[in-house]
Amino acid sequence: MNQQIGKGSLCFSEAPFIIGSASVVGTKEGEGPLAKEFDCIGADDKFGQDTWEAAESSLQKEALTLALGKSGMQPEDMRYLFAGDLLGQLIASSFGLKTFEIPLFGLYGACSTCGEALSLSAMAVAAGYADYAAAVTSSHFASAEKQFRFPLEYANQRPVSATWTVTGGAAFILARAGKEPLAKIAGITTGKIVDFGIKDSMNMGAVMAPAACEVIAQHLADFDRQPEYYDRIVTGDLGSIGQEILFDLLDKKGYDIRSVHEDCGMLIYDSETQGTGSGGSGCGCAASTLSAHFLPKLATGELKRILFVPTGALLSTVSFNEGETIPGIAHGVVLETCK
Amino acid sequence: MNQQIGKGSLCFSEAPFIIGSASVVGTKEGEGPLAKEFDCIGADDKFGQDTWEAAESSLQKEALTLALGKSGMQPEDMRYLFAGDLLGQLIASSFGLKTFEIPLFGLYGACSTCGEALSLSAMAVAAGYADYAAAVTSSHFASAEKQFRFPLEYANQRPVSATWTVTGGAAFILARAGKEPLAKIAGITTGKIVDFGIKDSMNMGAVMAPAACEVIAQHLADFDRQPEYYDRIVTGDLGSIGQEILFDLLDKKGYDIRSVHEDCGMLIYDSETQGTGSGGSGCGCAASTLSAHFLPKLATGELKRILFVPTGALLSTVSFNEGETIPGIAHGVVLETCK
Numbered sequence: 243m244n245q246q247i248g249k250g251s252l253c254f255s256e257a258p259f260i261i262g263s264a265s266v267v268g269t270k271e272g273e274g275p276l277a278k279e280f281d282c283i284g285a286d287d288k289f290g291q292d293t294w295e296a297a298e299s300s301l302q303k304e305a306l307t308l309a310l311g312k313s314g315m316q317p318e319d320m321r322y323l324f325a326g327d328l329l330g331q332l333i334a335s336s337f338g339l340k341t342f343e344i345p346l347f348g349l350y351g352a353c354s355t356c357g358e359a360l361s362l363s364a365m366a367v368a369a370g371y372a373d374y375a376a377a378v379t380s381s382h383f384a385s386a387e388k389q390f391r392f393p394l395e396y397a398n399q400r401p402v403s404a405t406w407t408v409t410g411g412a413a414f415i416l417a418r419a420g421k422e423p424l425a426k427i428a429g430i431t432t433g434k435i436v437d438f439g440i441k442d443s444m445n446m447g448a449v450m451a452p453a454a455c456e457v458i459a460q461h462l463a464d465f466d467r468q469p470e471y472y473d474r475i476v477t478g479d480l481g482s483i484g485q486e487i488l489f490d491l492l493d494k495k496g497y498d499i500r501s502v503h504e505d506c507g508m509l510i511y512d513s514e515t516q517g518t519g520s521g522g523s524g525c526g527c528a529a530s531t532l533s534a535h536f537l538p539k540l541a542t543g544e545l546k547r548i549l550f551v552p553t554g555a556l557l558s559t560v561s562f563n564e565g566e567t568i569p570g571i572a573h574g575v576v577l578e579t580c581k
Numbered sequence: 582m583n584q585q586i587g588k589g590s591l592c593f594s595e596a597p598f599i600i601g602s603a604s605v606v607g608t609k610e611g612e613g614p615l616a617k618e619f620d621c622i623g624a625d626d627k628f629g630q631d632t633w634e635a636a637e638s639s640l641q642k643e644a645l646t647l648a649l650g651k652s653g654m655q656p657e658d659m660r661y662l663f664a665g666d667l668l669g670q671l672i673a674s675s676f677g678l679k680t681f682e683i684p685l686f687g688l689y690g691a692c693s694t695c696g697e698a699l700s701l702s703a704m705a706v707a708a709g710y711a712d713y714a715a716a717v718t719s720s721h722f723a724s725a726e727k728q729f730r731f732p733l734e735y736a737n738q739r740p741v742s743a744t745w746t747v748t749g750g751a752a753f754i755l756a757r758a759g760k761e762p763l764a765k766i767a768g769i770t771t772g773k774i775v776d777f778g779i780k781d782s783m784n785m786g787a788v789m790a791p792a793a794c795e796v797i798a799q800h801l802a803d804f805d806r807q808p809e810y811y812d813r814i815v816t817g818d819l820g821s822i823g824q825e826i827l828f829d830l831l832d833k834k835g836y837d838i839r840s841v842h843e844d845c846g847m848l849i850y851d852s853e854t855q856g857t858g859s860g861g862s863g864c865g866c867a868a869s870t871l872s873a874h875f876l877p878k879l880a881t882g883e884l885k886r887i888l889f890v891p892t893g894a895l896l897s898t899v900s901f902n903e904g905e906t907i908p909g910i911a912h913g914v915v916l917e918t919c920k
Contacts, residue, residue: 245710246660246710250684252710292903293903295903296903321585321589328670330897330898330899331667331689331691331895331897331900333895333900333905336774336895336900336908337900337905337908339774340773340776340908343773343774345772345773346771346772346773347690347697347771348688348689348697349686349689350665350671351687358687362701365708368708369704369707370585371591371708372585373585389669389899432661432685432686433684433685434682434685435675435678435679435682435685437679556670556671556675558670558672559669560634560668560669561634561672561675561676564632564634566676569675569676571685571687
C-alpha cells in the first residue's frame with residue numbers, strides 16, 4: 243500500500259499516536275497568555291545552571307522527563323530520539339539528552355525542527371521501526387541572542403519586525419498504540435528550502451512566510467483539501483508581520499486561510515504589553531505551544547483536526563556576514579483528535 | 582512483520598538499494614592514496630567560490646548533481662533529501678542544495694552525519710515512503726578550521742593526535758529497486774551519545790572511539806554476529822590513535838575487530854607524507870571514501886558485506902569554551918553486495 247500522497251506528503255495507513263507531551267518554559271512565557279497551560283515555568287531563566295546553553299539543555303531534559311512521566315514510560319522504552327535546537331552543533335540537545343542513553347537522530351530545521359522531529363518520529367513509528375519514540379526541541383532567548391545577534395548586556399534596540407526567541411522546550415512521546423492518546427499524526431508534508439532573497443535578520447517572519455506558504459499550498463494540493471478542512475492551520479513563529487505576508491502569498495495561490503489561521507508566535511506573548519515585537523520565535527515556540535495549548539484541545543475533541551506548520555529561518559551569522567540571504571523552511575504535520 | 586532487532590537495530594525486510602553515488606574532493610585528497618577513485622577533484626579548494634562556506638556548498642551541489650547523473654535520475658525524482666554538514670545551522674547543505682527544490686530533512690550528527698543520512702533515507706525508502714531519496718554530506722578543511730579552531734592564516738601547530746578535516750562531499754541515491762545497484766542497505770544500528778569526559782579538541786579519535794565501540798558492540802549483539810561476519814568494519818574518521826582506543830575498548834567487550842577493521846580517515850591520506858596527523862576527519866571523510874573506495878568493491882562483489890560506522894565528535898566552540906566535555910556519536914549501516 244502506497245502512503246505517498248501527491249508530490250510532498252505522506253498519509254499514514256497506521257497513524258501513530260502522541261500519547262504524552264510536556265512543555266517547560268521561562269519566566270517571560272510564564273507571564274504571557276498561555277501561562278496556565280504550560281507544565282512547568284522556571285523560577286529563573288538559568289534553570290539552576292551556570293550558562294545559557296546549559297539552561298537550554300535543562301529545558302530539553304526536563305521536558306522529556308515530564309513527558310515520559312505523563313505517558314507512564316521509561317527512557318529505555320523509547321527506541322529513538324529525534325531532537326534538535328538552534329545552537330551550533332545542537333549542543334542544547336547533545337548535553338540535555340545524553341543521560342537518557344536513547345539512540346539519537348540529531349536534526350536541524352531552525353525553528354521548524356519540531357515539525358521535522360514529529361515527521362520523522364511519526365514515519366519511524368508508523369513503519370513499525372519503533373513502538374515508542376520521542377521528539378524533543380528547545381530554544382532559549384539568551385543562548386539564541388548570544389549566538390545570532392548581540393550579547394544581552396549590549397541592550398540593543400529591536401525593530402518592530404523582530405521576534406522574541408521563546409525560552410521553552412517540549413517533548414512528545416509517539417506510540418503505535420495508546421490507551422488515551424492526545425492525538426494521532428495522520429500525515430505529513432515535508433518542506434523544501436525556500437529563498438525569497440531576504441537578508442534582514444530582524445524580520446524572520448518575512449523569511450519564513452514564503453516557506454510556510456509553499457508547504458501549506460503543497461499540502462492542500464497533495465491531499466486535495468481546502469483550508470476549512472482544518473479547524474486550525476497553525477504556523478510556528480511567523481509573528482504578526484509574517485502572518486500578513488503568508489495571507490498575501492496564499493491568496494495568490496488561491497487559498498484564503500484567514501478564518502482558520504493561528505500563529506504560535508502570536509499566541510505565546512502579548513506583544514502589546516510584553517514588548518516582544520512581531521511575536522515569539524524559536525524551536526521552543528511552536529513546540530511548547532503545541533504541547534500546552536493545542537494538544538489538550540485535540541485530546542478533548544474541542545479541536546478535530548489541525549495542520550501544524552512549524553517554520554524555520556535558516557539564519558547563520560557566518561553566511562549572514564558574508565552577505566548571503568536567509569533561506570526558510572517549514573514542515574507540515576496533520577494532527578487529528580482520537581475522540 | 583517486525584523489523585526491530587535487539588535494542589538498537591533494524592533489519593529491513595525489503596532492503597533499499599544504493600543505485601548511484603558520487604564524491605567530490607579537494608586538492609589534498611586528490612594527492613592522497615584514493616586519488617584515482619574519486620569522481621571529481623577540484624582544481625583549487627575554493628571551487629570557484631568567494632568563501633570557504635560557499636566552496637563547501639559547491640561540494641554538495643556537485644556531488645548530488647553527479648550522483649543523480651550517474652543514476653539516470655532527475656532532482657524531481659527524489660522524494661526526500663537527507664543532508665547535513667559540520668557548519669553551524671548547516672549552511673553548506675542549505676545553500677548547496679536549495680536549488681534542487683527537494684523536500685529536505687536537515688541532519689546533524691557531526692562526522693557521523695553520513696551514517697545518519699543513510700539510515701534515515703534507508704528507513705524512508707524501505708517503508709515505502711519514497712521510491713527514491715538522496716543522502717548528502719560534506720566537510721571542508723578551511724570552513725571547519727575557521728569555525729572550530731584557528732584561522733588558517735594563524736598557521737598554528739597541531740599535535741600528532743589531531744586529524745585533518747577532509748575537503749569532500751558525497752551523495753548517495755537510494756531506491757526501492759534498481760537495475761544495477763551498487764549495494765543494498767540490509768540494516769542499521771543507531772547510536773546514542775557517548776561521553777567519556779574528553780575535553781581535548783585536538784584528539785577527536787579519543788572522543789569518537791567510545792561511541793564507535795558502543796554502536797559496533799550493540800550491532801554485533803543485536804544481530805548475534807561476530808566481527809568476521811563482515812569483510813570489513815569501516816569506521817569514519819577515528820584516525821590511527823582512535824583506532825587503537827577502539828581496539829582496546831572492544832577487547833573489553835569480547836570483540837576483536839583487528840582483522841576486519843579499516844578507518845576512512847586512515848585511508849584517505851598518507852599521514853607520513855601529507856602531514857595529516859592521526860588521519861582524515863569530517864563528514865566528507867567517511868562519505869567520500871564510502872562512495873569512491875568501498876561502494877565500487879561492493880558493486881563488483883569483491884566485498885560481500887561491510888559494516889559502515891561513521892563517527893562524530895559533537896564539538897562546539899561554545900560548549901568547549903565553557904569547559905564542557907566533547908561527546909561522541911556513531912551510526913552503523915550494513916551494506917551488502919547485490920552480486
